[in-house]
Amino acid sequence: MIFMAKKAFKAESKRLLDMMINSIYTHKEIFLRELISNASDALDKLYFKSLTENLGIERKDLGIDLAVDKDNRLITITDNGIGMTKDELENNLGVIANSGSFKFKNDNTDTEKDDINVIGQFGVGFYSAFMVASEVTVESKAYGSEQAYKWYSQGVDGYTITDCDKEDVGTKITLKIKENTEEEEYDEYLQDYKLRMIVKKYSDYIRYPIRMEVSHQHLKEGTENEYETHTEIETLNSMVPIWNKSKSELKDEDYNQFYKEKFFDYDDPIAHIHTKAEGTATYNALMYIPSKAPFDYYSKDYEKGLQLYSNGVLIMDKCPDLLPDYFSFVKGLVDSADLSLNISREMLQHDRQLKIIEKSLERSIKNELTKMLRNDRERYEKFWKVFGLQIKFGVYNGFGAGKELLKDLLLFYSSYEKKLVTLEEYVSRMKEDQKYIYFASGETVDKIDKLPQTELVKDKGYEILYLIDSVDEFALQMMVDYNEKQFKSVSAGDLDLETPEEKEEMKAKAEESKDMFAFMKDSLGGKVKDVRLSKILKSHAVCLTSDGLLSIEMEKVLSQMPAEHDAKAEKVLEINAEHPIYETLKKLYETDKDKLKTYSEILYDQALLVEGMPIEDPVEYSNKICSLMV
Numbered sequence: 001m002i003f004m005a006k007k008a009f010k011a012e013s014k015r016l017l018d019m020m021i022n023s024i025y026t027h028k029e030i031f032l033r034e035l036i037s038n039a040s041d042a043l044d045k046l047y048f049k050s051l052t053e054n055l056g057i058e059r060k061d062l063g064i065d066l067a068v069d070k071d072n073r074l075i076t077i078t079d080n081g082i083g084m085t086k087d088e089l090e091n092n093l094g095v096i097a098n099s100g101s102f103k104f105k106n107d108n109t110d111t112e113k114d115d116i117n118v119i120g121q122f123g124v125g126f127y128s129a130f131m132v133a134s135e136v137t138v139e140s141k142a143y144g145s146e147q148a149y150k151w152y153s154q155g156v157d158g159y160t161i162t163d164c165d166k167e168d169v170g171t172k173i174t175l176k177i178k179e180n181t182e183e184e185e186y187d188e189y190l191q192d193y194k195l196r197m198i199v200k201k202y203s204d205y206i207r208y209p210i211r212m213e214v215s216h217q218h219l220k221e222g223t224e225n226e227y228e229t230h231t232e233i234e235t236l237n238s239m240v241p242i243w244n245k246s247k248s249e250l251k252d253e254d255y256n257q258f259y260k261e262k263f264f265d266y267d268d269p270i271a272h273i274h275t276k277a278e279g280t281a282t283y284n285a286l287m288y289i290p291s292k293a294p295f296d297y298y299s300k301d302y303e304k305g306l307q308l309y310s311n312g313v314l315i316m317d318k319c320p321d322l323l324p325d326y327f328s329f330v331k332g333l334v335d336s337a338d339l340s341l342n343i344s345r346e347m348l349q350h351d352r353q354l355k356i357i358e359k360s361l362e363r364s365i366k367n368e369l370t371k372m373l374r375n376d377r378e379r380y381e382k383f384w385k386v387f388g389l390q391i392k393f394g395v396y397n398g399f400g401a402g403k404e405l406l407k408d409l410l411l412f413y414s415s416y417e418k419k420l421v422t423l424e425e426y427v428s429r430m431k432e433d434q435k436y437i438y439f440a441s442g443e444t445v446d447k448i449d450k451l452p453q454t455e456l457v458k459d460k461g462y463e464i465l466y467l468i469d470s471v472d473e474f475a476l477q478m479m480v481d482y483n484e485k486q487f488k489s490v491s492a493g494d495l496d497l498e499t500p501e502e503k504e505e506m507k508a509k510a511e512e513s514k515d516m517f518a519f520m521k522d523s524l525g526g527k528v529k530d531v532r533l534s535k536i537l538k539s540h541a542v543c544l545t546s547d548g549l550l551s552i553e554m555e556k557v558l559s560q561m562p563a564e565h566d567a568k569a570e571k572v573l574e575i576n577a578e579h580p581i582y583e584t585l586k587k588l589y590e591t592d593k594d595k596l597k598t599y600s601e602i603l604y605d606q607a608l609l610v611e612g613m614p615i616e617d618p619v620e621y622s623n624k625i626c627s628l629m630v
């Protein structure tokens with residue numbers, strides 16, 4: 001019997017290993033990602049050696065094999081890479097947090113990126129094997145060595161290294177999978193389908209084939225219901241990430257196909273964005289704008305984020321830091337080699353890098369949308385219909401931080417064009433004497449079109465933007481102006497549309513009716529801030545406008561939110577001096593103040609109805625109208 005000295009892991013390594021097994025990773029399944037990444041690194045190293053020393057080994061000769069032996073609860077991962085000498089086994093696997101790969105990368109910094117793609121950097125990934133295995137055996141033969149060695153460990157106790165027989169160069173790692181416990185079902189790691197799924201999920205873009213013997217059931221020839229099992233070696237991974245291919249190699253169908261498979265959508269996306277960046281941040285990104293919003297998109301359950309890869313290995317499935325909220329609908333992935341990951345690869349160390357990438361992606365998305373808006377309006381409007389609301393929220397949220405970026409992506413319905421227009425288009429059509437960008441709010445385009453307040457502005461030949469989403473007015477208020485043109489609600493009361501003569505005339509009339517309006521205001525018992533002569537009505541008798549920042553439309557929106565239900569607009573009841581009702585009111589002020597009080601109440605309720613607001617007492621209102629009729 002050969003005496004095998006069992007070596008203990010270094011003291012601090014012991015604690016680290018314990019921590020490793022129990023707490024660094026949240027998903028046990030990543031052990032396979034780590035071991036495959038190590039194998040891929042070992043293949044890269046050998047390939048690199050072959051290139052630099054002319055060994056004649058080609059990429060196609062290199063690969064990784066997975067095998068499962070269910071009966072003995074074993075999984076093996078074999079690579080024909082660079083292998084490890086006895087010393088390397090000792091140093092790389094006996095000292096936790098000692099990365100041979102990191103050293104290799106540092107020693108070869110001037111190498112062409114494409115030739116070398118080494119993943120490891122911390123020297124801990126290997127130990128994740130102990131999350132699922134009770135015993136780990138590593139048999140390795142280094143390139144150029146005659147002798148192979150076996151490293152064996154059952155975990156924290158330590159490890160042994162002995163000579164062993166191994167014909168081929170490379171490394172074979174055997175895991176003895178733990179028995180099931182109450183909390184954890186380890187058996188599933190012995191299932192073909194589970195291993196395939198894990199490989200697909202995390203290691204699909206490893207550049208070497210990951211092969212496994214897979215069994216399929218076939219109908220036995222000449223029979224109707226007898227099946228036979230047929231096994232074959234399959235390559236599980238796609239190897240070349242589509243995002244690493246050049247754009248000229250790819251057609252729309254390729255992009256769409258990839259999107260549908262990867263992001264489980266039945267429909268083609270509206271657009272894809274494929275970008276590469278080098279410099280402050282180096283990455284490849286492939287992003288998509290879906291054609292439909294996910295069912296939970298406008299709810300708090302929706303999680304934004306892009307997949308994050310480091311050298312083709314999945315690090316995070318939904319990295320929220322890569323997308324600003326206003327582009328949260330974007331799906332896709334980013335692959336970057338220069339992320340500084342923390343040991344578990346589950347969290348990223350510096351969000352500074354992510355911030356740089358986010359800013360750069362944000363620009364790419366904005367550019368794509370701008371291009372679509374300019375060159376394919378129909379498609380953009382399709383996008384707008386689904387995600388426009390999010391863009392408008394983006395203008396409003398964060399105290400308007402996104403408004404500069406987003407202002408040219410906005411679309412609103414135009415009274416003049418009778419379709420959606422951009423602010424740029426609106427401003428380019430503004431009349432010479434037009435000071436403001438006018439807007440009117442309401443429930444639907446039709447209802448807004450009939451609002452008394454819009455009549456005079458339209459008559460002047462000015463275009464009005466019709467705002468039908470509750471966030472619209474808030475967004476415009478946050479913007480304040482667009483290219484120095486201020487926004488003005490047609491319900492703002494003072495639109496400054498009159499000629500100087502008209503102004504004089506109004507002033508005289510207002511003076512003459514001052515007392516009457518004061519009486520009417522009192523009659524309404526504090527419901528309005530003021531009763532005034534209208535400067536904006538043309539043929540209609542009355543309307544409501546508001547003073548101050550909160551418009552009537554905003555009050556409506558806020559009243560639907562429980563927390564802010566008592567925010568009220570400062571309402572002004574406006575009376576049209578050109579309407580016959582004005583003379584009637586004047587007469588009543590002289591002759592019958594009680595009736596004037598009733599009329600004031602009716603007119604106020606009518607103005608509310610026109611505005612689409614509820615009236616306080618509909619029965620009372622109806623009674624008042626009826627008594628006028630009989």
Ligand SMILES: Nc1ncnc2c1ncn2[C@@H]1O[C@H](COP(=O)(O)OP(=O)(O)OP(=O)(O)O)[C@@H](O)[C@H]1O
Nearest residue numbers: 038042092099100101120121122123124125126171
């Ligand atoms: N299959 C293998 N073939 C050759 N060397 C290997 C193999 N697996 C591991 N090694 C060596 O062991 C070292 C430690 O591996 P480990 O997975 O713990 O860390 P790493 O891959 O360097 O970094 P990370 O913690 O980021 O995974 C590697 O750097 C590598 O030198």
